[in-house]
Structures are given as C-alpha cells and as structure tokens.
Amino acid sequence: xxxxxxxxxxxxxxxxxxxxxxxxxxxxxxxxxxxxxxxxxxxxxxxxxxxxxxxxxxxxxxxxxxxxxxxxxxxxxxxxxxxxxxxxxxxxxxxxxxxxxxxxxxxxxxxxxxxxxxxxxxxxxxxxxxxxxxxxxxxxxxxxxxxxxxxxxxxxxxxxxxxxxxxxxxxxxxxxxxxxxxxxxxxxxxxxxxxxxxxxxxxxxxxxxxxxxxxxxxxxxxxxxxxxxxxxxxxxxxxxxxxxxxxxxxxxxxxxxxxxxxxxxxxxxxxxxxxxxxxxxxxxxxxxxxxxxxxxxxxxxxxxxxxxxxxxxxxxxxxxxxxxxxxxxxxxxxxxxxxxxxxxxxxxxxxxxxxxxx
Amino acid sequence: xxxxxxxxxxxxxxxxxxxxxxxxxxxxxxxxxxxxxxxxxxxxxxxxxxxxxxxxxxxxxxxxxxxxxxxxxxxxxxxxxxxxxxxxxxxxxxxxxxxxxxxxxxxxxxxxxxxxxxxxxxxxxxxxxxxxxxxxxxxxxxxxxxxxxxxxxxxxxxxxxxxxxxxxxxxxxxxxxxxxxxxxxxxxxxxxxxxxxxxxxxxxxxxxxxxxxxxxxxxxxxxxxxxxxxxxxxxxxxxxxxxxxxxxxxxxxxxxxxxxxxxxxxxxxxxxxxxxxxxxxxxxxxxxxxxxxxxxxxxxxxxxxxxxxxxxxxxxxxxxxxxxxxxxxxxxxxx
Numbered sequence: 122x123x124x125x126x127x128x129x130x131x132x133x134x135x136x137x138x139x140x141x142x143x144x145x146x147x148x149x150x151x152x153x154x155x156x157x158x159x160x161x162x163x164x165x166x167x168x169x170x171x172x173x174x175x176x177x178x179x180x181x182x183x184x185x186x187x188x189x190x191x192x193x194x195x196x197x198x199x200x201x202x203x204x205x206x207x208x209x210x211x212x213x214x215x216x217x218x219x220x221x222x223x224x225x226x227x228x229x230x231x232x233x234x235x236x237x238x239x240x241x242x243x244x245x246x247x248x249x250x251x252x253x254x255x256x257x258x259x260x261x262x263x264x265x266x267x268x269x270x271x272x273x274x275x276x277x278x279x280x281x282x283x284x285x286x287x288x289x290x291x292x293x294x295x296x297x298x299x300x301x302x303x304x305x306x307x308x309x310x311x312x313x314x315x316x317x318x319x320x321x322x323x324x325x326x327x328x329x330x331x332x333x334x335x336x337x338x339x340x341x342x343x344x345x346x347x348x349x350x351x352x353x354x355x356x357x358x359x360x361x362x363x364x365x366x367x368x369x370x371x372x373x374x375x376x377x378x379x380x381x382x383x384x385x386x387x388x389x390x391x392x393x394x395x396x397x398x399x400x401x402x403x404x405x406x407x408x409x410x411x412x413x414x415x416x417x418x419x420x421x422x423x424x425x426x427x428x429x430x431x432x433x434x435x436x437x438x439x440x441x442x443x444x445x446x447x448x449x450x451x452x453x454x455x456x457x458x459x460x461x462x463x464x465x466x467x468x469x470x471x472x473x474x475x476x477x478x479x
Numbered sequence: 480x481x482x483x484x485x486x487x488x489x490x491x492x493x494x495x496x497x498x499x500x501x502x503x504x505x506x507x508x509x510x511x512x513x514x515x516x517x518x519x520x521x522x523x524x525x526x527x528x529x530x531x532x533x534x535x536x537x538x539x540x541x542x543x544x545x546x547x548x549x550x551x552x553x554x555x556x557x558x559x560x561x562x563x564x565x566x567x568x569x570x571x572x573x574x575x576x577x578x579x580x581x582x583x584x585x586x587x588x589x590x591x592x593x594x595x596x597x598x599x600x601x602x603x604x605x606x607x608x609x610x611x612x613x614x615x616x617x618x619x620x621x622x623x624x625x626x627x628x629x630x631x632x633x634x635x636x637x638x639x640x641x642x643x644x645x646x647x648x649x650x651x652x653x654x655x656x657x658x659x660x661x662x663x664x665x666x667x668x669x670x671x672x673x674x675x676x677x678x679x680x681x682x683x684x685x686x687x688x689x690x691x692x693x694x695x696x697x698x699x700x701x702x703x704x705x706x707x708x709x710x711x712x713x714x715x716x717x718x719x720x721x722x723x724x725x726x727x728x729x730x731x732x733x734x735x736x737x738x739x740x741x742x743x744x745x746x747x748x749x750x751x752x753x754x755x756x757x758x759x760x761x762x763x764x765x766x767x768x769x770x771x772x773x774x775x776x777x778x779x780x781x782x783x784x785x786x787x788x789x790x791x792x793x794x795x796x797x798x799x800x801x802x803x804x805x806x807x808x809x810x811x812x813x814x
Binding site for chain 1: 563591622791810
C-alpha cells in the first residue's frame, strides 16, 4: 500500500528490493555509503517537503537555529518560513495549532525539542489528534507527525531523560514508531509523513550522530518502510532479543559477544511500537522458545511488560522460560555519570539475563 | 424572519434535549445553549460555510447551523446510529467536515489552539476564509489560549476568537475566576470588541466587521455578552451560584428571541405568521425526537471502525485475551 514497500532480507544490514519494472535500474545497487541518523532524518524531511506542499515543519528552533539537534538544518533556507516555522516556547499552543491545521488538511511535522516537553501538549496529542477520527465517525483525520528525541541522553538528568514509548503506545488512534539506524530513520519518517493518521515518532539523541551504511535503495526519494513491521536484525536459534531504538545496538553487541560462546541470539528491532508486530515475535518464539526484551524506559507497564503478557497469552506452550525484561531502573534519572549508567541497561546486563535463562 | 425561525428552532431543540435527558433517553453530559442562540445565529449570518467553526462541548446548535438536522442531533444525543456522529461522539462530539465544523471538543480550551491551526490552514492555502474559534468565559483563563493568541498575532492568522461570555464558568462567576473580566481586552496587543450577544443583528454586523478585519490583518477577539438559561450541564440546576431573579430578569428583559419577535411585529409581520412558524418548528423538533427514539442502536461492528484511515493490519485487542480485530475505515458506515 505504501510506495516503495520493501521486501526485507533476513540478513543483518543488507536490504534487497524486489525489482520493479518502472524503477530505474541502478548499476551501483550494491554500493554502500554511510549516513548518520541525523542526515537520514534531514534528508527524509527535505524529500517529503519537496514531494508534497501540504507538508510543513514547526517547532522550537527548527528554522534559524537550524534545529536544536540540527535535524532540520538547511530546510528554512531551502523552503522558506511558511514551511519551516519557528515557534515560541509554548508546546500546548503550537501542538494544538499543528493538530488543528492537520484537521483542516495540512500535513504538519511537529517537532518537540525532546519528548519530555511534549507532556505540556499531551492533551492535544491524545484527546485531539488520536481520538478525533473516531469521535467524528470517520470525518476528520489528523495526518500529523509528532517527532523528537525520546529517552535518556547523557547527563541531562531526571526531567530530560524519560522514555514515553509505553505511554503513547497504549493509545488507540496513534501509531508509534521508533527508528534505530539510518535506514529506519529515513524509511520510517517518510512513511510517517505520508501516513494519514497521527504518528508519534520517537528518535534518540545519542543515535543522531551514529553513521550506518545505506545503499541506493535506502537513498531513493521514495524509500519507505512499512509501519507495523519489525525487522529481524540478526537470526539466531537460542534466544530472542526484542528491543527498539538505541537498545537494538546494545542487543546486537550482546549477540556478538554471546555468539563467541556458542549462544546464538535472534535480534528483533521492533521499529513500530504501535501496532506491535506480534507475528514476527511469535514466529521467533516458536524458533527459540526464549525471549528477553530490552528497553530504557521504566518497567511498570512498559513495552517489555506488554510483550511478556502477549507471549504468555498467545504462545505459552512455546516458552521454555519466562519472558524476562531488561529495563531502565525505576528511579528518576540521576545526574552523576556512574549513577546514570547504573540506572540504564548495559550490554553486560543483557548478556547476564540471557545466560540466566539458557 | 429567518433569524427568528432559526433561533426558535435552536431554543426548542435544546428544551427538548432537556426533557429527553430528564426522561433518561440521553446519557452522560448534556450542555445546553438556550439563551445564547443569537450569538451563533448572528455569526453564521455574517460568514459562509467555507469559513470554519470550532467550539467547545456546548455544540448542539452548531450542528444545525452547519447544515445538519434536528433529527440527526437528537439521534446522536440518544446514541443512535442515525446520529450526527453515528452514536460514537455523543453530545460533546458533533462534527461536520463537509461544512467546516470541527466540533464538538470536550476539553476546556483545547479548541482554541486548534482553531488557530485551522486558520493557519486557510491562510497557507491562500483561502479568503476565517476560523471562528468559540470558547467561554471559563476557558478564557486557559494558558493555551494565550499561547494561541501569541502565535496567531505573530503569524497574522485569520482567526476570530469568540468568547461567549455567559458570565459563569461552570459554577464560578466571572468575577471570581478572572482578575480582569474584560475578556475583549485580554488579547493585549490583539484588538477586541465587545458585543451584545443577545442581539442577533449586533452580532451579525460585528462579525462581518471582524471577518473583514481578520482577513486583512490577522486575529481579533470578540466578547459576546450573553447568558445561558440552563446550568452548565444537565447535572447542574444552575441555581446554587446564581439567583432565579437573575435568570428571570434575563428572560424578560434580554431574551434574544423575544427581541427579534418584537422587531418583526413592529415592522409589519403578522402575529399569525409568527405563530405558524412556531408551530412548524415545534412539529419539526417533536418529529425529530420521536424519530430519534425509534432509531436503531449502532451495531457492535462499529466499535472497531474508523480508528485509523490506514489501519495497516493493526490488530486491536478486545476485552478478552486472544480477541483481536483489525479496525476498518468506512466513514460512510455502509455496513
């Protein structure tokens, strides 16, 4: 249904695409270049602004400042102030304005400098954006993307480090995406902007500067990834590791380490938190019979809690061990570097938990 | 004459809603507009259906002025499938996208930035249209109103902020809730005008002025001095925080429909013609109530409809474990 829908190859890091007769044949289809997540997001925004003139960006410092995290660098210069709007520091107001403009047919990309600040606007996200299609009996949709960095950064302490994946993913009417690498960032953001429903797009500040290989398909201006489909980053038969965003990288590192000891982990990158790709999770549990979820957010009612509930409801007989969760510690994020590290999952924690259920 | 008929229809419709609520045909919340008819009637007389309107939960009358029927409104209040929003919205959530009516919003004040956003869309597309953003004296103290005013002013959005000052924010009188109850001045650098909201002709002329202003210059505030006869909602008798004398005085001295009636009679309209109009309206409302009562309840399948325009196979869980449904998108409710 979405243009550029990809067939995902089950090998880590490499994508194949079913050749389309109408697509230009690229002689360098397997050539790899590197792209940071930041540039992936920037290029996605650039292309979608060019493609559809109903798309516009608003948020704090998105324009003249070039973006608090430089995600919107260059876009004001290229598209002008009507399409890249700097707002005052008034989340409730500008989020409401963005949602209202979406009701009236525009396609805003509403940036929150961090998702912590979106709490000031959460009524507009949930009561206005998420619920209106249903309340209006299908008359008024809200093709908006809310995006910004989510979760812990480094040393920004309690009020700037919360992960909101669990909260937003519980709301019917929202779609919740969480990219990990540059391919995710490009494909999911472009899909989100083209989607006619409200999308919560949870980025990660630490990932912005990380570079990943991207091939010509990923760089294509119509490259999108399917919403609602997880990606198997690495195949394995002993245990399934499930996570999203930055923790996918940690799971891959843990899997590398464990493979040297003969334990082969299947690493699943959720990509979409709502709707959760139950089918991919169930297919994996049928293979490995063991699952560990990893997230930075708090444990109570978290994403891992939902996955654990689902697996034991839908695949009880497949489980050889309880589904275990590695989560952020149930504390407000401390400042001191050692305490902050102790409050968040580390690669060694993942390894330890995997070993405990083997 | 058109104003008279419309306002009388709105009045009778709200009174019928009162009776149906007391008879338990209507559940939940029910916020009535009787007393304030001149505000909406005057506004609609000065704008077109290409202009947008957004309001709070006191939204029954906007359904009528934006092209809906009393029958649809009554059916919605009773939770029937023939309702304005198919029984899914209820009293507080009436919408009509085709005639640019954006609800029907339950959270006090949330509609204010939404309205500024709708105006932004009009301006973005170069349309010669405004968004009438209605809210009450209670909502006028909300922070998001000032955030919306600020951005509307910065970006010259064609939004008309209409404060329907009925002097009570739920049960709290304006002088107890607002340090400055001059609502039309509270936009600071954004101009405001105060209008007698019980005089439909005054409202019409003021809104015509405001629309021209907004299209040329940007936002403007209008404070409509009006009154609601009912309490805040049907669970509020409306008498614990104001006197019956005050309510009766309004009815005798400033009722908007009586005012128009007097004007019509003084200008040569026959009393008989008015009586006939009254009778037609009563019949329309009574028929609508009976039709609504006889309406059908929405089928269970509608529970799972229209959560997403593009459901993408999303499986939403029901009450029971293992019970999943992919919601469909069908705004026509064909099945």
